[in-house]
Amino acid sequence: MDETRVEAFLQAVSTGSFSAAARAMGYTPAGVLRLVDALESELGVTLLERTSRGVVPTKAGEALVPDLRELAVLSGRVKGLAAEIASPDRGTVRLGSARSLAAHWLAPAIARFGDRHPGVTVQLREGATPELARWLTAREVDVCVGGPQQGRSWTYLGESRYVALVPREHPFARRPFLHLSDFDREPLVQIRPGRGTDTALLMAEEGVEPDVRFSTADIETAKAMVGAGIGICLTIDLAGPVEAFGAVMVPMAAIDPFRFGVVHRGEGSLSAATTAFVEELVSLGA
Template sequence: MDIIKCKVLLTAVDAGSFSAAATILGYTPSGVTRIINALEKEIGFAILMRSHKGVKITKDGAQMLPLLRKLVHFHEQTEQLGAQIRGLDVGNLTIGTFYSIAACWLPEIIKAFQSDYPGIKVHTMEGANSDLLHWFEEHRIDCCFFSEYPVEGDWIPLKRDRLVVWLPQDHPKADLSVFPIEEINGAPFIETLPDCNTDIERFLREKKLRPDIRFTTIDNYTTYSMVAAGLGISLNKELMSVNWSGNVAIKPLDPPYYITLGIALPSLHNASPATKKFIAYAQKVIQNKYGEKM
């Protein structure tokens, strides 16, 4: 099975249309169509359903998709290892990440990594926990910055981050040094990324807390701005709070609650050379940044 055809197919599936895949790959839409038609003929059944709105995977195609992703993944690993043996450092690396880590950690990590390995292209996919788990299970990402969570694979801890509450500066509890978690019950609340299995959702379930969810957003900064406007309180990781300033009081919880952030991947032993190098750089940057080693 031709690996190029498989890559074109996966790009079309992920992009949602032949024209979008053509733009990403530098092909013409008709070229993408011919390649996928040839692959479907080779396999013996339709993989994609076409419509004027784009493409969707067929039922038979959905069964093939995980194997095709693995095929492309292991082909990439083979190419990287061959390049390493020849004394070259080339390849592609796809990183899954939280929005907070993408903003606060990744620029510094990628800068250090690219200075030594400019031939390795780094792609990022940002999302919530539910997105990251889905991409991880589908082998769409090589590794994933993630909160500690039961996944099939290896887990490399990087840093413990505490949960903090965001309060309007005129909130009655804004002058306290810590915020009692029982005060969350019934409080007007702004939730970021609802129904995405976030760390905040898991914390509220674990502690059996029921805030009065007045508003929901899909962006942390929007939530922060709504808290500053006095529309409610919210919760977030401390990491997400360090780069912004505004009319928001940021308080640790009482009792404190910590979340371990790290990197998940299917197998460190079987990871590509580029993935192993990238993880080593991430560990070094985070250790230098915070002065802690886990």
């Protein structure tokens, strides 16, 4: 159904005049009349009639006005969404990220992207690798930054070494490095337990069973708990500074660094704004 025909009819109903409708649309009265005639032919009913009070809708026209107004609103939404999808300077980027990367590695990329594309909103959702994969499959996010996802293309951005967060007065704080075996039965501050995090998988693969004393979803809280002496924590060095919390970072030995990259459902699934954001991430990681 031609939206201009619908608009001509709705303008005529609102103004009660073909002339007024023509002025509102920038058409001639004859042009508006032709549009309404065409809509009537398309629908097979008479929509308007002339009276001494001007143009008024027929019974059929009155019955169709609510749905045609809804159709006009929906058409406007579709146009607006299409404009957002096509423009790198409008819309929303729904971003999933490994929690340990969000505050320190991603923040500069988001800030720089915001300077270049101020009309785009970035919505950040943080989670473990399995959660990121589920969100991407369910189309709850447009793009993810984290570890590789099975069955999806993945573009390398960077890597971060694994470290232990240790209370400043703990004996481990004086060690040049730690092994995963040092975590066995050691009081632990666990980040996101039961979520399939990379650190939990590393310890499980080595048969390491720490004594989990505290768990949290927030890395800053984990730092504070370590500094308070509750336990040690396994994370990556991109988690950010810990000295202010009364903790130190001790490098982990014999563990490959955490490699992170950008993953999405494919180029055809990305809006122009999301494509521009992915390009920003790749340029930062290059």
